[in-house]
Amino acid sequence: MTELTKHEPTTIYIKPSKGLAALNLRDLWVYRELVFFMVWRDVKVKYKQTLLGMAWAVIQPVMTMLIFTFLFGKVAKLPTDGVPYPVFSFTGLLPWGLFVTALNQGSRSLVAHNNMVTKIYFPRLILPISAVLSGLVDFAIAFVILIILMFYYQVSPAWNLFWTLPLFLLLALVTAMGVALWLSAINVQYRDVNQALPFLTQFWLFATPVAYSSSVISQKWQILYSLNPMAGVVNGFRWSLLGTGSGPDISLWVSVGISIFIFISGLFYFRSMEKTFADTI
Amino acid sequence: MTTAISVKNIGKQYKIGAAETKFRYNMLRDVIMDTVYAPVRIAKAMIGKSDRRSNQNYVWALKDVSFDLEEGKVLGIVGRNGAGKSTLLKILSRVTDPTVGTVSVRGRVGSLLEVGTGFHPELTGRENIYMNGAILGMRRSEIESKFDEIVDFSEVTQYIDTPVKRYSSGMYLRLAFAVAAHLEPEILVVDEVLAVGDAEFQKKCLGKMGDVAQQGRTVLFVSHNMSAILRLTQEAIVLNKGQMLMRGPTQEAVDFYLSSGQAQAGERVWGVEDVSAASQPFRPISLKIKNRGGKVVDTVRSIEPVTVEFEYQLDAPVTGLRIGFYLSTMRGEYVLASFDTDEPNLFEKFDSRKAGRYISRAEIPADIFNEGRYSIGVNASSFGVRRYFMDENAIAFNVDISGAPGTHWPEPRVGPVRPRLNWKIEKIGD
Numbered sequence: 001m002t003e004l005t006k007h008e009p010t011t012i013y014i015k016p017s018k019g020l021a022a023l024n025l026r027d028l029w030v031y032r033e034l035v036f037f038m039v040w041r042d043v044k045v046k047y048k049q050t051l052l053g054m055a056w057a058v059i060q061p062v063m064t065m066l067i068f069t070f071l072f073g074k075v076a077k078l079p080t081d082g083v084p085y086p087v088f089s090f091t092g093l094l095p096w097g098l099f100v101t102a103l104n105q106g107s108r109s110l111v112a113h114n115n116m117v118t119k120i121y122f123p124r125l126i127l128p129i130s131a132v133l134s135g136l137v138d139f140a141i142a143f144v145i146l147i148i149l150m151f152y153y154q155v156s157p158a159w160n161l162f163w164t165l166p167l168f169l170l171l172a173l174v175t176a177m178g179v180a181l182w183l184s185a186i187n188v189q190y191r192d193v194n195q196a197l198p199f200l201t202q203f204w205l206f207a208t209p210v211a212y213s214s215s216v217i218s219q220k221w222q223i224l225y226s227l228n229p230m231a232g233v234v235n236g237f238r239w240s241l242l243g244t245g246s247g248p249d250i251s252l253w254v255s256v257g258i259s260i261f262i263f264i265s266g267l268f269y270f271r272s273m274e275k276t277f278a279d280t281i
Numbered sequence: 282m283t284t285a286i287s288v289k290n291i292g293k294q295y296k297i298g299a300a301e302t303k304f305r306y307n308m309l310r311d312v313i314m315d316t317v318y319a320p321v322r323i324a325k326a327m328i329g330k331s332d333r334r335s336n337q338n339y340v341w342a343l344k345d346v347s348f349d350l351e352e353g354k355v356l357g358i359v360g361r362n363g364a365g366k367s368t369l370l371k372i373l374s375r376v377t378d379p380t381v382g383t384v385s386v387r388g389r390v391g392s393l394l395e396v397g398t399g400f401h402p403e404l405t406g407r408e409n410i411y412m413n414g415a416i417l418g419m420r421r422s423e424i425e426s427k428f429d430e431i432v433d434f435s436e437v438t439q440y441i442d443t444p445v446k447r448y449s450s451g452m453y454l455r456l457a458f459a460v461a462a463h464l465e466p467e468i469l470v471v472d473e474v475l476a477v478g479d480a481e482f483q484k485k486c487l488g489k490m491g492d493v494a495q496q497g498r499t500v501l502f503v504s505h506n507m508s509a510i511l512r513l514t515q516e517a518i519v520l521n522k523g524q525m526l527m528r529g530p531t532q533e534a535v536d537f538y539l540s541s542g543q544a545q546a547g548e549r550v551w552g553v554e555d556v557s558a559a560s561q562p563f564r565p566i567s568l569k570i571k572n573r574g575g576k577v578v579d580t581v582r583s584i585e586p587v588t589v590e591f592e593y594q595l596d597a598p599v600t601g602l603r604i605g606f607y608l609s610t611m612r613g614e615y616v617l618a619s620f621d622t623d624e625p626n627l628f629e630k631f632d633s634r635k636a637g638r639y640i641s642r643a644e645i646p647a648d649i650f651n652e653g654r655y656s657i658g659v660n661a662s663s664f665g666v667r668r669y670f671m672d673e674n675a676i677a678f679n680v681d682i683s684g685a686p687g688t689h690w691p692e693p694r695v696g697p698v699r700p701r702l703n704w705k706i707e708k709i710g711d
Binding site: 010011012013014015016031033034037041044045048049115116117118119120121122275278279 | 390394395404408
């Protein structure tokens with residue numbers, strides 16, 4: 001029989017929240033362990049009772065890369081800035097995989113956990129956050145494959161890899177998070193998101209320079225093209241890993257700006273809709 | 282004494298009806314249709330024709346509820362289904378926001394609104410303990426230190442490393458409750474989690490809840506189980522249709538709640554406002570308790586049969602209808618349930634009832650009841666299909682045992698049943 005903990009309890013005031021809700025980062029920090037648990041759970045469950053287990057994290061990007069190599073590398077012979085096509089496309093598939101997890105898992109995260117949302121208090125931000133972070137595990141596994149590929153094709157990495165790559169990874173996460181926040185909140189009320197997702201994912205894939213280099217886009221369309229935040233992410237990844245492409249330029253900064261905008265606005269939209277989740281989900 | 286919870290004029294409003302579409306998941310096409318039809322709706326409104334869809338109805342699930350709860354006290358919350366109990370708990374647990382009013386809560390709140398939230402069927406019992414504990418707000422270190430206790434309480438020790446999808450429902454419940462029961466917040470809010478599970482399990486839960494209450498935590502307990510409320514709580518509040526009707530010592534509150542449906546002198550009549558439109562074509566009229574002489578009474582003698590008479594109207598033919606009642610003690614324990622088509626020949630004959638006015642009448646044999654007050658709830662439903670009407674506490678009556686066997690000793694007997702048994706005494710040796 002344990003005693004009541006001796007710390008001084010804090011008082012919380014519950015009232016109808018109006019207008020722009022504060023981000024409540026303190027609560028998020030208190031619940032940080034839950035993020036870890038949810039990521040752990042998602043990863044564990046994903047591969048339970050599968051024959052191939054974690055191998056699936058490798059099979060998907062590798063298969064996609066092989067198909068792309070055949071279609072776009074050999075048949076269409078798209079230019080790849082001087083790098084073997086498999087390495088070229090795989091470098092793009094890495095951040096893209098993270099983004100797709102955010103799109104799919106992230107946008108469904110609230111609705112999929114609706115029993116938790118309606119019965120228990122916890123910062124709802126945890127759901128899309130952990131959905132996106134669980135993509136990092138697959139990312140790490142695929143990254144190992146990329147290293148193997150680079151060895152095989154004897155492509156040497158760019159010299160500033162160690163500090164540029166983490167930055168671009170961060171950019172990828174920010175972009176993925178921003179999109180996940182918007183979509184998950186919208187999906188609670190408008191389930192159209194579920195229907196639109198497969199189409200959106202496909203379209204976005206072709207609008208992002210994963211299978212091809214963005215240098216094929218003509219100059220006058222470049223700025224419009226760079227409105228796709230993933231364009232900046234994928235290009236940046238390629239540049240930091242392989243040294244191809246033009247490096248940080250205006251189109252990159254446009255993409256970064258858009259990513260940050262989507263992220264911040266997503267946070268605020270999510271928080272302002274949060275109080276209605278339990279009622280509308 | 283410090284106040285743990287202070288609730289001031291809480292109200293929670295929901296939109297229902299046409300406007301409900303905003304609160305349910307929407308399809309874009311609904312929004313488009315709405316916009317397309319908007320001019321039609323506006324035109325209709327202008328010429329005074331009310332559009333059924335444009336009637337926005339608001340319902341207050343909670344209205345003007347206020348109370349203070351001191352630290353260390355256990356408060357029960359009782360009320361009919363739909364009274365607002367779960368809504369109140371949701372607000373206290375910060376799952377949903379109040380529309381008006383404020384609540385101040387001092388201390389960590391642990392909510393048991395449902396057991397097994399966050400359980401994933403693919404994970405093992407061990408993994409689910411960690412998962413569920415984390416969701417309920419326990420730190421990892423806390424879960425680890427209590428792990429063995431939790432497993433012992435749940436009695437699934439040998440299955441702890443099997444995926445939960447292989448558990449029987451009883452094991453699942455026990456494990457889920459075990460985790461929740463080891464939460465140690467300053468304030469515990471419990472919503473009828475004891476309504477599930479078998480008798481053994483319920484006993485265990487009640488025991489644990491009793492322990493928690495005795496540790497000096499502040500507890501809010503919602504239940505339909507009056508004996509649990511009586512056992513665990515010191516005070517209770519009664520909610521009805523979103524409003525707080527009374528607050529008082531538990532026995533008084535329970536009595537008030539159980540008798541609040543009753544009319545006087547053995548008869549209950551339902552007015553139009555007591556019955557929802559959803560019960561159509563069934564319309565309850567009255568429920569009467571009659572003694573052997575056919576007189577409507579509110580006190581019967583146990584040595585005489587009692588007649589329960591339910592009068593109702595069917596505005597259209599109904600198939601598969603069964604009418605019955607539930608009898609329970611004033612402490613909320615059920616004694617029996619019986620339906621008019623229990624008897625096979627009646628079941629066949631009245632499978633389909635034509636429209637008209639009916640009486641379903643049952644005679645409870647003499648020498649069944651013990652002394653006391655009993656409550657009757659009525660139910661009209663089509664088994665497994667639809668429930669037309671239900672009134673859980675329609676009427677109450679008293680039983681007087683004068684003249685019953687054994688009354689030459691001035692002692693109360695236990696149990697709601699006091700039958701006249703056929704005793705024989707034989708001498709079988711020297």
